[in-house]
Amino acid sequence: EGVRVQDRTFMVPDGMALSVFHNKYARKRDDGSLETWEEAARRVVEGNFDFDAYDGLRDDPWLERTHDLARQGIVVFAGRHLQHGEKGQYDRIGDYFVNCTSSCVSFVHFWHLLKGCGASRTYDADLCRVNWDLMPHCRFVLEGPDPISGEGGHPDYESWIEDAREARHKYDSESERVRWFDVEDSAEGWAKMIAAIETAAFHEKHRDKLFVFDLSAVRAAGTPIQGQQGRPASGPVPLIRAMQRVCSIRGAGMKPWMQAMYVDHYLSACVAVGGIRRSARLAGKSWRERDVFDFVEIKRGGWLYTANNSVLVDQEFWEQAADPRTHAARVFQAMTAAAYHDRTGEPGFVNVDRLDWKTDGLDALRGADLLGETGRRLLDLHPRTIDMLDTILAAAKRKGIYGCSVNPCSESLMAAHGSYCTLSELCLANSGSDRDDLDAARASTQILLRVNTAKFLYEAEVRRTNRIGVGITGIFEYAWRRFGCNFFDLLDDEGEGRDFWAAIDAMRIATDDEARRYSTLLGTTMPHTIRVIKPSGTVSKVMGCTEGAHLPAYGYYLRWVQYPKGGVDHLRLVRDGYRAKDVSHQYEGHVVIGFPTRLTLAEEMGDRFVCMTDVSMEEQFRWLRLLEKHWIGTDGTGQQVSYTAKYDPKVVSYDEYAAMVRRWQPTVRVCSMMPQIDLTAYAYQPEERIDEQTWRTLMDAIRDRSALGSYDDSRMGCESGGCAYEPDR
Numbered sequence: 001e002g003v004r005v006q007d008r009t010f011m012v013p014d015g016m017a018l019s020v021f022h023n024k025y026a027r028k029r030d031d032g033s034l035e036t037w038e039e040a041a042r043r044v045v046e047g048n049f050d051f052d053a054y055d056g057l058r059d060d061p062w063l064e065r066t067h068d069l070a071r072q073g074i075v076v077f078a079g080r081h082l083q084h085g086e087k088g089q090y091d092r093i094g095d096y097f098v099n100c101t102s103s104c105v106s107f108v109h110f111w112h113l114l115k116g117c118g119a120s121r122t123y124d125a126d127l128c129r130v131n132w133d134l135m136p137h138c139r140f141v142l143e144g145p146d147p148i149s150g151e152g153g154h155p156d157y158e159s160w161i162e163d164a165r166e167a168r169h170k171y172d173s174e175s176e177r178v179r180w181f182d183v184e185d186s187a188e189g190w191a192k193m194i195a196a197i198e199t200a201a202f203h204e205k206h207r208d209k210l211f212v213f214d215l216s217a218v219r220a221a222g223t224p225i226q227g228q229q230g231r232p233a234s235g236p237v238p239l240i241r242a243m244q245r246v247c248s249i250r251g252a253g254m255k256p257w258m259q260a261m262y263v264d265h266y267l268s269a270c271v272a273v274g275g276i277r278r279s280a281r282l283a284g285k286s287w288r289e290r291d292v293f294d295f296v297e298i299k300r301g302g303w304l305y306t307a308n309n310s311v312l313v314d315q316e317f318w319e320q321a322a323d324p325r326t327h328a329a330r331v332f333q334a335m336t337a338a339a340y341h342d343r344t345g346e347p348g349f350v351n352v353d354r355l356d357w358k359t360d361g362l363d364a365l366r367g368a369d370l371l372g373e374t375g376r377r378l379l380d381l382h383p384r385t386i387d388m389l390d391t392i393l394a395a396a397k398r399k400g401i402y403g404c405s406v407n408p409c410s411e412s413l414m415a416a417h418g419s420y421c422t423l424s425e426l427c428l429a430n431s432g433s434d435r436d437d438l439d440a441a442r443a444s445t446q447i448l449l450r451v452n453t454a455k456f457l458y459e460a461e462v463r464r465t466n467r468i469g470v471g472i473t474g475i476f477e478y479a480w481r482r483f484g485c486n487f488f489d490l491l492d493d494e495g496e497g498r499d500f501w502a503a504i505d506a507m508r509i510a511t512d513d514e515a516r517r518y519s520t521l522l523g524t525t526m527p528h529t530i531r532v533i534k535p536s537g538t539v540s541k542v543m544g545c546t547e548g549a550h551l552p553a554y555g556y557y558l559r560w561v562q563y564p565k566g567g568v569d570h571l572r573l574v575r576d577g578y579r580a581k582d583v584s585h586q587y588e589g590h591v592v593i594g595f596p597t598r599l600t601l602a603e604e605m606g607d608r609f610v611c612m613t614d615v616s617m618e619e620q621f622r623w624l625r626l627l628e629k630h631w632i633g634t635d636g637t638g639q640q641v642s643y644t645a646k647y648d649p650k651v652v653s654y655d656e657y658a659a660m661v662r663r664w665q666p667t668v669r670v671c672s673m674m675p676q677i678d679l680t681a682y683a684y685q686p687e688e689r690i691d692e693q694t695w696r697t698l699m700d701a702i703r704d705r706s707a708l709g710s711y712d713d714s715r716m717g718c719e720s721g722g723c724a725y726e727p728d729r
Contacts, residue, residue: 010073010430012037013544016559016597019709021542025082037542041070044077044085051090051450066443073430074440076473077447078423079539080116093374094454094462099534100280100407100421101458102414104392105130106263107198108371108457111191111379113271118280118408121264122312122416124289126395128257129388132249135201136179136209140240141167143216155220156235164214171212183215188378190239194267195385197246202388215240234270242270257285258294261304268306281307282408284350287317287331296334296347308408309346310670311335314353314401318666336658343649345674349661350406354669355413356636357404358528359397361464367393370418372459393417410670411532411642412469418458421639422448422468423534426507429474429545431482434503441507442514444470445530449518466525469532469639470511472504472631474545476552477601480608487551487610491622493630504630512637531632532639544600549627549643551612555602556695558594558688561712565591577702583683592684595708596698612646613676620645621664624671632669644672686712 012021026034027043035043045066069075077085084096095101100118103109104127112119144163145153157163173180181196183189193213200206221235245266249259261283268281283304285295292311299309311331320328339345367390375381396403396417403416412421424444431437448468456462479485479500489496508531515527533549540547558579563570565584570591574580579594602609615623624643632638645664647657661673690698699705 008072008432010037010071010543012542013600015709016711017542017544017709019711020538024079024538025542027086037073038071040082041073041075041077042067043087044081045070046087047085047089048081048447048450050088051453062443062446065439066447069436069440069443072432072436073427073543074432074436075443075447076425076427076539076543078425078471078534081424081447081451082539083116090454092454093378094422094451094456095420097422097451097454098420099423100409100412100414101419102405102407102416103418104396104416105195105198105388106260106267107191107194107379108418109264110194110267110271111187111457113268113281114187114190118282119268120282120284120405120407120414121260122284122286122402122405123257123261123295124286124399124402124416125255125257125291126399127392127416128255128260129392129395130198130202130260131204131256132201132246132259132263133251133253134204134207135197135247135250136206136211138197138243138247139167139171139210139212140243141212141214141216142236142240143214154216154218154236156237158237161237161240164216167212167214171210173212177208178210178212180212181214183213183218185217185219188380189218192379193243195379195382199382199385199388202391203384213243238270242266255291255294258298261298261307265304265306272306280408282406282410283307283309284312284405285309286312286402287314287328288402290327292331293334296331296338299344299346300338300342308348310348310350310406310410312350312352312402312405314351315666318662321662332662333658336661337654339673340649340654340657340675343675343677345644345672348410348670348672349665350410350670351666351668352401352404355401355404355406355640356529356638357401357413358465358636359403360528361525362397362403365393365397365417365460365464366390369460371457374455374459375457378457406640406670409535409642410672411471411534411640413467413529413639415461415465417461419461419465419467420456420458421532422451423471423532424448424469425471425473425534425536425539427474427540427543427545428472428478429481429543431474431478434506437503437507438510441470441510445511445514446518449515449522449524449527452524453522463525465528466519467529468515468527469534470530471532471534471536471548472507473533473536473540473548474543475549476546480601480605486605486608487615487623488619490626491619493626501626501630508631508633512633512635515637527637529639530637533627533631533641533643535642546599546601549623549641551610551615552599552601553612553687554689555599555609555611556690556692557597558690558698559597559711560592560594560684560686560688561710562587562590562592565589569593573707576704576707578707579698581684586683593710594688594698595710596690596695596702597708598692598695602692617645617647617660617664621667621671624668628668640669641671644674646674646676649675 012018022034080097101112102120109119141162141164142154142157144157171178183193215236218236219233223233225233246263317328320326321332367386370389405414407414407421424447426440452462483500485500493501511530515530519526536548546552573593581592583592627641
């Protein structure tokens with residue numbers, strides 16, 4: 001229909017939005033300045049069209065239309081695309097562009113975390129086939145300084161680490177009982193080390209052998225990682241510590257599924273040290289397992305903090321949960337007691353029978369195909385490792401609906417044997433017209449289908465499912481600006497919210513139609529899934545809008561950010577009129593500075609503005625069901641809505657909480673239920689609610705407002721709560 005270019009160009013708002021954009025996504029120009037949103041959007045679109053999807057792609061009339069929609073901030077991609085997207089990326093593996101992954105073995109789980117992906121894993125007994133008690137004896141060595149001159153050696157060498165020079169004298173590399181491995185300085189090298197140990201344990205023939213891993217080639221701590229926007233490397237020491245903890249599993253007497261949970265935790269904690277991201281993980285287990293109670297209890301007291309734990313349930317579970325004589329009822333009581341009394345909301349519930357899981361083509365998948373040509377090239381897979389994958393894959397095929405789970409934020413369907421969620425989204429807050437919205441839905445569908453033509457570690461699974469997830473964010477701005485509706489209006493999809501939901505329906509249909517048309521054009525499988533609503537933390541912050549499906553916590557609030565006490569920044573900000581609070585009694589040597597913050601939507605809506613604390617549990621689940629109906633859809637091509645429902649444990653008793661869970665959780669696919677934590681025991685709350693007048697008073701006292709965009713990077717994550725990472729330890 002031709003190209004229609006508008007004059008509307010999105011400008012990232014000053015303050016936190018611009019700070020996040022510059023920190024997370026903007027590339028440096030040759031002169032050292034940072035690119036604008038328009039430049040970043042063009043870069044990502046050009047790169048996306050560089051995927052060699054079909055002949056003549058560069059002449060596709062959608063190229064300029066997609067540029068136009070991205071420039072306006074309607075097509076906004078996902079953070080992974082903004083970070084890695086660039087012209088000439090056609091030869092990059094698709095794993096860089098996926099948000100989350102799943103796996104059935106620890107070495108792949110670890111590799112994806114190192115690549116910056118979230119990761120999930122199902123810890124059912126039949127899927128955890130490696131007995132880590134049977135791992136070989138392991139040593140992890142690093143070259144130390146010359147014993148005579150005291151010079152040289154690895155910059156990170158510490159005296160407690162075994163010296164590689166000494167190890168070469170001590171361990172006979174020619175012996176049949178000793179194997180020596182040089183660990184490469186790459187994510188692949190680290191993962192291959194885990195693969196060697198995991199494979200050896202699986203085959204149960206190397207228990208009495210010694211594996212020596214020399215990490216001297218691993219770059220020093222602080223060295224920039226080019227593939228992660230220059231973020232600092234952790235160096236070999238955290239990895240050595242993690243591997244020593246992994247070796248502590250041997251002889252501990254745990255069941256293999258529990259061993260796997262500890263191994264994955266130790267490795268993911270090592271990734272968090274690297275400064276790339278917190279290690280976002282989901283650990284799942286079926287309610288039908290007799291030892292699911294051990295899974296429910298395993299995190300209590302603050303252990304295994306790198307994963308969110310969820311139990312996989314179905315309609316049979318909910319039907320039996322009310323009968324105290326049943327296994328289901330005992331599981332329900334254990335889960336709700338842990339979630340309520342520990343104030344963690346964990347473990348959560350995933351209704352796997354409500355997920356749109358399809359097994360088409362699964363029978364033809366083999367262990368040799370699971371990681372495919374790309375896996376064999378990158379990870380140098382040993383034939384014995386492929387045997388291990390074959391055994392686990394065969395078990396996964398027998399699991400039916402329990403062969404799937406969700407990603408850490410719960411919006412995407414995950415295969416237990418290994419899969420991805422490839423996501424993008426529309427920012428409806430920047431909507432220009434019905435035509436723009438529908439074209440953006442189509443363009444976003446195309447973007448993801450082009451990504452899926454890349455080479456992947458799980459290439460066979462991508463070709464089997466072609467799974468994508470087009471999301472939406474800025475929903476409440478869209479409802480107000482286009483239809484004059486607030487949250488309560490939207491709860492009536494046949495009354496006040498009718499036109500809003502009709503528009504959402506039209507966009508859903510557009511994604512379906514485009515998925516069918518474009519996958520046919522590319523000669524690929526019709527996508528098994530098409531739509532999601534993800535938490536949309538940092539991207540929504542860049543857009544200056546509400547995040548995903550979540551109501552904002554507050555309209556006006558103080559953001560408290562830590563600074564060194566007495567430091568230059570602390571003194572300058574106080575001098576400029578910002579409020580300070582001494583927290584050195586709990587955070588030694590630190591203060592926090594309060595940055596007054598106002599949501600644009602709160603200003604626009606006035607007394608029609610609705611935040612999370614204004615809404616009941618019943619209304620939250622009504623909202624979720626409407627999103628599932630109108631956006632996710634009921635035709636079998638939807639994924640999930642990432643959502644955290646909040647309750648106040650000061651006014652809701654345990655019995656009332658359990659009743660709420662029993663009543664509402666079975667009505668949706670998945671939902672986190674989290675308490676509104678009483679933070680009075682802490683020195684400060686990251687966000688403190690204030691009223692409009694207090695905000696104005698605080699703003700009037702500030703002489704230099706240039707620092708208003710400051711934020712605490714360690715607390716960004718998915719702040720809406722869908723991806724509830726535990727604090728870094």
